[in-house]
Amino acid sequence: MARETPAGDLRLANLTKTFGAFTAVDDLSLTIPQGSFFALLGASGCGKTTTLRMIAGLEEPTSGQVLLGDRDIARLRPYKRPVNTVFQSYALFPHLDIFENVAFGLRRRGIRSVDQQVRQMLSLVQLDGYERRRPAQLSGGQQQRVALARALINHPQVLLLDEPLGALDLKLRRQMQIELKRIQTEVGITFVHVTHDQEEAMTMADTVAVMNAGRIEQLGPPAEIYEFPATAFVANFLGQSNLIAGEVTGGNGNDILVTAHGGRFSVPAARARTNRGPVHLGVRPEKLHLVAGAGQVPAGCQYLEGTISDASYVGVSTQYLLRTGWGTEVSVFVANSGAQQRFVPGNRAVAYWDPRHAFLLGRRAGDDDRTTPVLDEPVGASS
C-alpha cells in the first residue's frame, strides 16, 4: 500500500461556527497528533459533529483555521481534502455493490487498477467474498465495516468517524470497538472519533476531549480525565461522581481542608483544581466503601454517615444509595467479590474513602450537591 507523505498534526485554531444566533462551536483550538486515536465526546448538540463536519469540509467555519501540517484546509471543498469520513448512517451507495462502494474514492481520483486494493481493504475489515453484494443485503455491522473500508482505502491523512457505532446493538458495538482500535493501530492513520458514548471513547481513544456547549471542557488520556476530572460536567458525563458542595477553609501544606454540610474533609493539593472559595468535593461511587459503623473505617480515611435508601444488585456489583443527614443520596458501588457485608434499605451505614481518591473542583456559588450522571441533555441546559 502506497503511503501518503506524512502530513503532520491536525490543528484546529480558534475554530468557530455559528448558525444564526446559535454558536455551535465556540473558539475551539486543539492539536491532534498524527497517528493518534482522538475522541470528541459530548452530549448531542454540544458541537462535536459540527466540528467534525468542518474538518471534513461539509460545513464552512464562521472563523478560524483547520490546519493539516502547515496547510489551512478550512476553505477547501470536501473533495479536495485528504480527509475521509465514516458517516453515522454509513451513507453507502445503494445502487453500487460492495466492491464499487469501496472503490468509489479511488475511481473518482482516476485510479484504474483498483482490484487488488479493494480486495486487500475488504479483507482488512473481514468482508472477503462480499464484493458483489448490495449494501441492503448486509447487516448493520457489515455495512459499518464497508463504510470504514470505503474511507480507509483512500489512505486519508485523517479519518473522521461520526458516531460510527451508534446504530449497532451493544454486543456488536463492543466487538467493533476492539476491531476499530485494531485497524487504527494497523494503518496508523489519525482517527478523529465523535461519540456521545463515554465508554466507547474511553475504550478506543488515546486522547479524549470532552465537549460541552461548543467548548472543550477537558482534554487528556481517558484514565486521567476519569480519575481527575476538571469540571463538574466532566465528572458526571464521563462516568458518575458524588459531588458534595463545600467551602475551602484552609490548607496545611499538602492538603486542602474543606467543610461540607458540617463535616470536615481534606483533599491532597495535587488533587485539587482550586484552593479557595466554594468547591465540590468529588468521589467516584466505586471509590466509596460501605461499613456498618464509624469504628470500622480504616485510619486515614474519611467518611459520611447515612441510611441505605436503595440497593440494586447488578451482577458484578451492588449499587447502593446512601441518604446522608442533609438529604443528598450518595452512590456507592460495591464489587460483588463475596467478602463484604450486605446492606438492605433502612440499614444505617458509613461510606468511607481514601482522600487520595477524592478530587476538588471549583463550584459556582449556589450550586448544590451533584450526584447523578449527566444524561444526553440538549446543549445550553448546563450553561
Add this chain to the structure above:
Amino acid sequence: MSALAHVPTGSGQSASPPPAARPGRHRLLPYLLLLPGAAWLFLFFAVPLLQLAAASLYDPDGSLSTGYALTWAFGNYPTALQAYWPQFGRSFLYAGIALVLALLMGYPLAYAIAQKAGRWKNLLLVCVIAPMFTSFLVRTLAWKTILSDNGWLVGLLRDVHLLGPDGRLLATPVAVVLGLTYNFLPFLVLPLYASLERLDYRLLEASSDLYASPLKTFRRVTLPVSMPGLIAGTLLFFIPATGDYINAELLGTPNQYMIGNVIDSAFLVRLDYPQGAALSFLLMSAILAVVFVYLRRAGTEEVL
C-alpha cells in the same frame, strides 16, 4: 405467478407457518381477490384487443356496409406501413424531441422541488399538477392562442429576428413538439420527483467526501439513484406522446400529422377498419420494441 405462490404461506419473513386448518380457503383467497380486476381486464382489454387483432386481418376490400370477412390478410400490415411510414417516423421523432426538451426542463424542476424547495415543496407540486384540472383539449387550444400569428410570442420572436417577418409557429412542427412537451411534462416530473425526493443528501455528502466533484456526484450518484423514477417518467411521457393525435390535429397541419391522426381517420373518417387496426398493432409493437431496448440498455433491475 411466483408472487401468488408465496401468498398462502404468509409473507416471506414471517416465521410462523400458516395454520394447518382450512387450507383450501387460504389457497383460494388470492385468486378471489384478483377476480374482479381480472374479469375487468379480460372483458375490456383482452377481448377488444383480440377483436382488434382480428380486424387487422380482415379482407381489405370489405366495408362497413358490405361487412368484413376474416381472410387472414397479413398483407394489410405492409400496405399500411408503406402508405404511412412518414407519419410513423414523425411520431417517434416528435415524441423523441419532446422527451429531450421535457427532460431538460423536468429533471432540474423535479430536483429543485424534491431537494431544495423546503416549505414550498407542496405548493410547487400543486403547480405541476394543477393544469391537469382542466381538460387536455382546452389546454391544447390555449396553446393555439399562445402560438397564434398575432400572439405576443410570435411578435416577440419576430422583433428579435428569431422568426422572419412572415415566420409563424402555429401549424409548424415546432408547435406540435412544444404542445407534446407541455402536455406530457407532468407525467415525467412526478415519478422523477418521487425518486429524487427519496435521495438521501448524505449520499451526496459521502460522494463529495470521496473526491467526487459536484458534476461527478451527479453522474455517479444522483443520476443512478434516480434511475427508477427517470425510467418510469420517460415511459409515461414517451408512450402516450408517440400515440398522441390531438397536438398534431390542433397545433399542426396534415404535414405534421402523426400516426395517431392516421389511425383516427382510418377508423372515424375513411372507415377503413382493417388498416386502422393494422396501424394500431404496428404502433403498439413499435413502442414495445423501443421500450424493451430502452429498459435493457438502462439496465435497472429495480424496475423489472
